[in-house]
Amino acid sequence: MPKAIVLGGYGLIGLACMQALDKAGFEVCGVGRSMRSAKSVAPSANWIIRDIPTITTQEWLDILEGIDVVVNASGALQDGAKDDLEAIHVTAVERLVEAATTLPVRIVHISAAGVSETASTSFFRTKARADMILSSSARNWVILRPTLVLSQEAYGGTALLRAASALPLIQPIALPDAQIQTVYVGDVAAAVVASAQGKIRSGTIADITERDSHSFPELLAKVRRWQGWAPPVACPTIPAPLVGALGKIADLLGYLGWRSPLRTTALTTLADGIRGNPEVWRNAGGEACRSLDETFDLLPATRQERLFSRAYIALPLAIGTLAVFWLLSGLITLADPARAMSVLSERAAPSWMIAPAVLGGAIADIFLGIGIFWRPWASRAALGMLGLSSVYLVGSLVAAPDLWADPLGPMVKVLPGMTLATLVWLMLDQR
Structure with missing residues (x-):
């Protein structure tokens, strides 16, 4: 042969x-x-x-x-x-x-x-x-x-x-x-x-x-x-x-x-x-x-042919949206950290954890927003966004449960972002 x-x-x-x-x-x-x-x-x-x-x-x-x-x-x-x-x-x-x-x-x-x-x-x-x-x-x-x-x-x-x-x-x-x-x-x-x-x-x-x-x-x-x-x-x-x-x-x-x-x-x-x-x-x-x-x-x-074509258009839009969202989230927090800390201090959160939680979260947001642009890290960045969002959600239930009833829905709006990060993670594949 x-x-x-x-x-x-x-x-x-x-x-x-x-x-x-x-x-x-x-x-x-x-x-x-x-x-x-x-x-x-x-x-x-x-x-x-x-x-x-x-x-x-x-x-x-x-x-x-x-x-x-x-x-x-x-x-x-x-x-x-x-x-x-x-x-x-x-x-x-x-x-x-x-x-x-x-x-x-x-x-x-x-x-x-x-x-x-x-x-x-x-x-x-x-x-x-x-x-x-x-x-x-x-x-x-x-x-x-x-x-x-x-x-x-x-x-x-x-x-x-x-x-x-x-x-x-x-x-x-x-x-x-x-x-x-x-x-x-x-x-x-x-x-x-x-x-x-x-x-x-x-x-x-x-x-x-x-x-x-x-x-x-x-x-x-x-x-x-x-x-x-x-x-x-x-x-x-x-x-x-x-x-x-x-x-x-x-x-x-x-x-x-x-x-x-x-x-x-x-x-x-x-x-x-x-x-x-x-x-x-x-x-x-x-x-x-x-x-x-x-x-x-x-x-x-076939149907999967058409789904792929539309997904191919949607993927860069989704990645760009996530990057801008997470970068702005971190930068806005760092621009006025005292205001962000007040959300926790007004709700009697332990003083020792307020600054590390706010500043650490802001830096993590920025890191993830930048990380999803780098192809070798993109999939892990999407998973990181899911993980950090979950931490934010659980933390809000413990430290600030009233935010869930806020008319502007600051916590509810985290869920669509998690869904978008999930979709990006699922679609990121390479030959």
């Missing part, structure tokens, strides 16, 4: 490749840096848990022993808290190729349509350098360059499409001149299998894409119809400067660990267009890729 390793095996493309290779009779092993993410998508698969850019050439020699095919589906969109494009796209490929030159192994490399050393984004430039390293140094290789990949899995650009198409009542018009071609993830996986089986000759570089292209607004409209939403009441035009500003904000959030599909790399890529030439793949012996409509036929939009 031939053996294959898939780098980035629990990603959108990587997982599809693992499943397709397994069905084609390969013994498959995935490589990724998170066991939790790996086991959540493919619990019965074999995994090597490593941060791919840190693997040395010697370690690759050990990993590749007895391996027939390496599929490189790893990658990142933009530099951020967890991602270094140079390390992921260039250094890792250099070491892999150096090790593979002494072994009878074929490398099937997933690149991207439109890569160029003079491209407008680091993503495309580093991908182009990886392609060049592979094509000039490897012995047995195929480079596949998909356009915008559509899948039942929603991630990155596909999640953005789903969310933008699910906006209630409106369908924003942005990037009207952008032309996009798509490809079904199953067609990408089939191309990988054909390459792994040796049906595609070594040295092939081919775009994997449908034939037709679509303007970005047209693509959004088709996704909206596919999801089953009502036609929009209004289609406001989003000015280019506003789109750019959103990208800059998303870039900043990227350094806090949030991999937003609104980052400038994604927006620039969309604005430049995502297009490829399907003829090279057909001439190399590959099967034609499905059209956008045929892809939608394979991906029925």
